[in-house]
Every structure is written in structure tokens, then in C-alpha cells.
Amino acid sequence: MPHTIHMHEQFHCERNISDVFDYVVDFSRIQEWDHTIKHSSKVTDGPIQLGTKFDVIFAMGPRRIPIAYEITEWDYPNRAVLTGVSDNFTAIDTVTLTANESGCHLDWDAKIDFRGLAAKVVPFMESKIVSGGAQTIRDLEVALADDFPVPSLGTFSKLADKLILPGVLSFSKAGYAAHKGNWKPVTASIKGKHAIVTGATSGLGLATAKSLAHLGAHLTLVARDADKANAVARSITEQTGNANIKIEIADLALIADVKQLAARLLNKASAIDILVNNAGALFNDRQVTSEGLEQSFALLLLAPTILTEKLQPLLAKSDDARIINVVSGGMYATRISVSNLESTKGEYRGTDAYARAKRGLVIKGEQWAEQWAGDGITVHHMHPGWAQTPGVESSLPGFTKATRRILRTPDEGADTIVWLAQATEAGKTSGRLWLDRLPHSTHLLNKTRETDAQRIALAEALAQYAARFD
Numbered sequence: 001m002p003h004t005i006h007m008h009e010q011f012h013c014e015r016n017i018s019d020v021f022d023y024v025v026d027f028s029r030i031q032e033w034d035h036t037i038k039h040s041s042k043v044t045d046g047p048i049q050l051g052t053k054f055d056v057i058f059a060m061g062p063r064r065i066p067i068a069y070e071i072t073e074w075d076y077p078n079r080a081v082l083t084g085v086s087d088n089f090t091a092i093d094t095v096t097l098t099a100n101e102s103g104c105h106l107d108w109d110a111k112i113d114f115r116g117l118a119a120k121v122v123p124f125m126e127s128k129i130v131s132g133g134a135q136t137i138r139d140l141e142v143a144l145a146d147d148f149p150v151p152s153l154g155t156f157s158k159l160a161d162k163l164i165l166p167g168v169l170s171f172s173k174a175g176y177a178a179h180k181g182n183w184k185p186v187t188a189s190i191k192g193k194h195a196i197v198t199g200a201t202s203g204l205g206l207a208t209a210k211s212l213a214h215l216g217a218h219l220t221l222v223a224r225d226a227d228k229a230n231a232v233a234r235s236i237t238e239q240t241g242n243a244n245i246k247i248e249i250a251d252l253a254l255i256a257d258v259k260q261l262a263a264r265l266l267n268k269a270s271a272i273d274i275l276v277n278n279a280g281a282l283f284n285d286r287q288v289t290s291e292g293l294e295q296s297f298a299l300l301l302l303a304p305t306i307l308t309e310k311l312q313p314l315l316a317k318s319d320d321a322r323i324i325n326v327v328s329g330g331m332y333a334t335r336i337s338v339s340n341l342e343s344t345k346g347e348y349r350g351t352d353a354y355a356r357a358k359r360g361l362v363i364k365g366e367q368w369a370e371q372w373a374g375d376g377i378t379v380h381h382m383h384p385g386w387a388q389t390p391g392v393e394s395s396l397p398g399f400t401k402a403t404r405r406i407l408r409t410p411d412e413g414a415d416t417i418v419w420l421a422q423a424t425e426a427g428k429t430s431g432r433l434w435l436d437r438l439p440h441s442t443h444l445l446n447k448t449r450e451t452d453a454q455r456i457a458l459a460e461a462l463a464q465y466a467a468r469f470d
Helices: 017-025 027-032 117-124 126-145 155-162 165-169 173-180 203-214 226-240 255-268 295-316 329-333 350-371 390-395 397-406 410-422 452-467
Strands: 003-013 037-042 053-060 063-075 079-085 089-100 103-114 194-198 218-223 245-249 274-277 321-326 377-382 432-435 438-440
Touching: 003 117, 003 126, 017 079, 017 089, 017 103, 017 126, 027 037, 027 053, 103 117, 103 126, 117 126, 173 410, 194 203, 194 295, 203 218, 203 226, 203 274, 203 390, 203 410, 218 226, 226 245, 245 255, 255 295, 274 295, 274 410, 295 321, 295 350, 295 377, 295 452, 321 350, 321 410, 329 350, 350 377, 350 452, 377 410, 390 397, 410 432
Parallel strands: 194 218, 194 274, 218 245, 274 321, 321 377, 377 432
Antiparallel strands: 003 103, 037 053, 053 063, 063 079, 079 089, 089 103, 432 438
């Protein structure tokens, strides 16, 4: 005989009904607030709608139970029914939202029909299941309240950073998994916000673009290759249903292209809510661009500096603009050298040139955070840890081969970019360096710490470089 458990919970939420519906019905994010879920993913292409399917892994003690969910009824943004089928039960979750003057009312009705051996065992566990379900909805209520403090580094993590090696080892896949267990839900909506992502056709940039598109952002993807960029845009639209994707073609190693890109965007006059300075590459041999600049310096430091400063008026038009600079843990081993920005002194090492440029970008970002605080612009830096991307594989084949088993996926590497773009907490602070949604020191060694005079000199030098191309 089958056995049925019925649960019903409700609460008031001071949030826009559409934002709440978008979050709650997206079961690819259910593990953020339902701690019995260990993994969830959307497995059908297109927007979330009637017929969308999700694969969910439910934990019952040590057991991991796969559940195939499908949206079987859909009345946006008022009602949805999600039906989940596993080997031993069928779950029918009905979500009903009603708008009111201060937000909306959420009603959650869950019916679970157990069969086979589970139907015989579940009656002895029914009270625990019901109380667990009630707690899950309370956790959802907390998630939607979206009132979490800015994350801080714990004592152990601070010690790991000071000891250097443990901190560096947290750049691995294991470090990502360890940090993930302490993350808070991210329920803020970026639907309709304008995000620019540079270097968007592969690696971290592509992973970021896909995630932002899934969340409903309007994207401008900056890339060098038009055919590749258009193919990426089509693929993202197919997967997410988000057709609000535009392409801008520019070689960001060429300052003329950077300035032309900025001019085109300024001419469109659309506010920019999110700017992700991600484009980059590591060059093992010293190369000079057609404009006569050392390529690492041009691409990794001068280009994002010029682009960001040119776009400042559009960022200031946003109610909550965020600049996110993708940097590198390699910068921990080096110090800025204003007299050697183009790596003309001594033997050239691509890793050093890369690290110095990223160190310079962090310095510039800290200056922007201070200068533009009154304009409502926050500035963040993040490093992705050790992620397996096409760029890393081609420039550091030995490192990739030696560390392949512990490298993060591009999605894992890009996670903090997306969090910084979306999370309410990230908008409460500025000028910091993040790894796995946690703030970290920008310096692990005193010998890499620049003086105030060097910071000023860097800004002046970059302004002089930029003036050459006016």
C-alpha cells in the first residue's frame, strides 16, 4: 500500500512577486535553501517554463537519491507545480504566490506519495520528515529576506593565508568544495540588468556569461573573433532562453580598439550595471603589439584601465554598478614596478609579467573604489583559484598536467564573479579581493607591498600611456 505525506507552509515576503517566483521555481538553485539537496541542475534547454526539467540529488542520511523534476503546471508569476519522480516516491510541489502592497504571500503545498518498501518505512519517520519540510520553508523565508552580513575570513583561513602554503592549496578544487559549504543563498535579482563581459568566448568569461544569462541579465559580450562570439551568443540563448545578448568586437590588446569600443558603448548611452574585466592571456615569450606595447601590459593592465575609466559615466548611471576585475593568485609573489611596466628590464618571464599586470589592476581597482564611492559604484577583485581553462592549458601545459586532478572547472572558477555581480552583500563593500566568496588580503608578503608613492606613480604612468592614444 502506498503512503502519502502532505505538508503545507506559507509566509509573507517583502519582495517583488516576479523576483520571488523566478528564484523559487528555478530548482537548479534549490540546494541554496534546501539543505537536503546535494546537487541540482537544469537539464532542458530554453527558459524556465512549462516542461522544464531538473535533476536533483536528495540526501537521506548517507543515501543519495536522484529525483527527476518537471514543471507540470505554469501560471507566471502566480502558480507553478513541480512534479518529482524517484524510484520510491513521487513528490508534487505546488507554489502559489499572491501579490500585495508590501510584497507577496507565498504558499507551498507538498504532497509525497511513497511506494514499495519506502511506504512501509516512512510512517516511522513521518514526524521527522514533516518537521524537516517545515524547516526547509523557514530557510527559504530567510533566503528571500536577503539580509546577510558581508562575509568575513575566519580564524583558520586567516592563518592559512599567513602560512602561505595552506592558503595557496585552497586554490584547488578541494578548497572550492570546502568553502562552498558555508555559502549563503543568493536571491537578489539581476534580471534585466546590463552586464558587459570581456573575454567572453571561453574559460571563465564564457562560464560567467552563461550564468549571468541564466539569471536574466542583458549581456554585452566583448570578443576578438566575430564568428566565435556569435556562435557563443546563439548557444547561450539556446541553453537559457535569454536572447538579450549583444556582441562587441575588439582586440583589447590594441588600445585603439579599446577606445573605439568605449566610444561605441558611450554612444549607445545604456547604463552599465556590471562590468567584468576578464579578458586576458599569459604570454610565455615577450611580444609587442602593433602599437608598440608589451602585450601583457597592454592587455592585462592598460586596456581594462582605459576601458573602465572611459565607461565610468555609464556605470554612474546605474543604481548599483559593480566592476569586477579578474586577477590571479600569482600576484601574491610579485610587486608592482612602475619603471618596468613593459618588462624591458632583465630576463622576460611570462608568469612574472602576468602577475605584475594583475597586481597593477588591483591597485587601480582600489583607487577606483575610493574615487567613485560617491557615484554608487563598487569595485571588486577576484581570483578564481586554479581553474582548468583553455588559456591555462595552452600557456602552462606543465602546470596543467601536474595539477589536472585538483583543478577547478570553469564554472567553479567563475562562481565568485557571478556572486559579486549579484549578491546583495557584495554591494555593501568595495575595493576588496575575493576568493570563493570570501575576502582575502591583497598581500601575503611585505616585500610585495607597494608604497603610497608607487601607487600614485602607477596611476600617473597609466594616464600618460593612455594619453598617447588620444
